[in-house]
Amino acid sequence: MTRTAHGSTSVGRRHRTSGWLAFAGTLALVVGAFNVIDGLVGLFDDDYYLVGDNQILVFDYDTWGWIWLAVGIVQIVVGAGILAGQMWARVVGVVLAVAAAIGHLAFLQAFPMWSVLTIALCVLLIYALTAPPAGARGT
Template structure:
């Protein structure tokens, strides 16, 4: 369920970055610099994929114990961690919160019981 909930803010971040570049505040002297419009598109696409995968994974595959669903969930949450790490110069507090949620998702998917163990 966290993946579903986590995908929605990413979609809104992507829309905000695409719609209005000057809304994004960038710190000086950051070690990497990217176009906020480009990251907006990446966030929009990643947010939609995470949201849809969260619905499909939570509703169908994870509860049946499919290993591929765990792998896909960990992969998508890992991509979200990378995207939020690169978003740190723009919104550091928000990025750290979302990274913490993504780490919780990865932890839950890696340590949760599977149906085969029940």
């Protein structure tokens, strides 16, 4: 929305704020931190998870560790971008939340409660990123 004062030639720019985007930015930071923790545990403590190596879909613990660490770091950066009002961060946030939810489905056997919690937070994050109008900012 633009606003022009009567009798003035300057044009100010106002942004609609959205509590959902502030929530989404914070939630992206939390989900990113959860994924970083998953990654570090996968890299440094193979005995922590509940199942054997052959029961996790596709990859071993070290590979999952690197995947979750990378996804988590990017999600933290995206969370900061969402809080800063960047549209690219909203788009990347949705893509990463979908990817993380699917990844945690594959990781369910290794750590069920953590994965279910993270999947639920990813679904909530997707909603929080897609519900506000296109021009809205979190702060």
